[in-house]
Amino acid sequence: MGEVFAGRYELLEPIAEGGMGAVWQVQDRREGDVKAAKLLRQRDASSLLRFIREQATRIHHPHVVTPLGWAGEDDNVLFTMPLLRGGSVAMLVGDYGALPEQWVVAVLDQTLSGLEAVHAAGVVHRDVKPGNLLLEVTGRGVPHVRLSDFGVAVPADMPRLTEANMMIGTPGYMAPDQGSDPDPRDDLYATAVTGLQMLTGTRPPHDPAYVPATPLGMLLLRAIGPDREARPQSAGEFRRMLAEAVPPRPWEPGETEVLDQYAAGRMSTPPPPPSSPPPPPPTPREREKTALRRTAELEDRPVWPILLLAVVGILLLAGGVTLLT
Numbered sequence: 001m002g003e004v005f006a007g008r009y010e011l012l013e014p015i016a017e018g019g020m021g022a023v024w025q026v027q028d029r030r031e032g033d034v035k036a037a038k039l040l041r042q043r044d045a046s047s048l049l050r051f052i053r054e055q056a057t058r059i060h061h062p063h064v065v066t067p068l069g070w071a072g073e074d075d076n077v078l079f080t081m082p083l084l085r086g087g088s089v090a091m092l093v094g095d096y097g098a099l100p101e102q103w104v105v106a107v108l109d110q111t112l113s114g115l116e117a118v119h120a121a122g123v124v125h126r127d128v129k130p131g132n133l134l135l136e137v138t139g140r141g142v143p144h145v146r147l148s149d150f151g152v153a154v155p156a157d158m159p160r161l162t163e164a165n166m167m168i169g170t171p172g173y174m175a176p177d178q179g180s181d182p183d184p185r186d187d188l189y190a191t192a193v194t195g196l197q198m199l200t201g202t203r204p205p206h207d208p209a210y211v212p213a214t215p216l217g218m219l220l221l222r223a224i225g226p227d228r229e230a231r232p233q234s235a236g237e238f239r240r241m242l243a244e245a246v247p248p249r250p251w252e253p254g255e256t257e258v259l260d261q262y263a264a265g266r267m268s269t270p271p272p273p274p275s276s277p278p279p280p281p282p283t284p285r286e287r288e289k290t291a292l293r294r295t296a297e298l299e300d301r302p303v304w305p306i307l308l309l310a311v312v313g314i315l316l317l318a319g320g321v322t323l324l325t
Helices: 045-056 089-096 101-120 184-200 215-223 235-245 284-300 304-324
Strands: 009-017 021-028 034-040 069-073 076-081 133-135 145-147
Touching: 009 034, 021 076, 045 076, 089 133, 089 184, 101 145, 101 184, 101 215, 101 235, 184 215, 184 235, 215 235
Parallel strands: none
Antiparallel strands: 009 021, 021 034, 034 076, 069 076, 133 145
């Protein structure tokens, strides 16, 4: 049995470690199911304020992870969310490298659909990246992604958590012209970088020379271009441009597959390897050979080191006797 938090949530396995705290797989003893839970390890006011904001970001959408509840114990705070067993897009890219175009399009369209709802609620996520795009288990079928981790999200009508001119986000996914005030277009830039990572299998920054010269590749490069006004200005516009660049077509199952990462033990600590059985005792014949070999080694060993050690020992002993007298 693991540690039980607030008399209700049993901590089973760690899932991920973030800047604000750890995400765990927990057993809800009251409802009897398994959930994901974020446990804050920082106790300062800004962490608690971020926690309250994430709880308040209850945007009910099929492509957004919605917090379920929370509990407090002493100085610790834990809140729960649905457990998505397919892992993250970052794990998928790590397993397969560059993803097929239809996978990239599907994940981008669903992410942008979720961002439409997030931005309509007056919230800027500020940390869109492959690690925050979680997957349902769909096998080789159409993926189902959900945007997660609203810990640094900022509603437009709430006070800022950071000092002036201090930007929040993950390096590589932040627009170079991003300001200290959150802007929904910053989420779109990060989404385009995420799309390039899926398309190329490499992390940012992305060299245009290595991006496939396809309509999808050209759209994503435009979406991270130097001219802010030439980029998509809203999630809805980005979705329309995506549909025009790659018109919808029937899904074609391939080698890429979203599996249950928990059933496979991907999130768990691997068990220790089984201990080797003790070797069988030597036979009388083997013991005789070993004795003969050691005798031969002693006969071949030079005598002078032994004599030297004996002389040193006698001198030390004599010195000790002299000191005592």
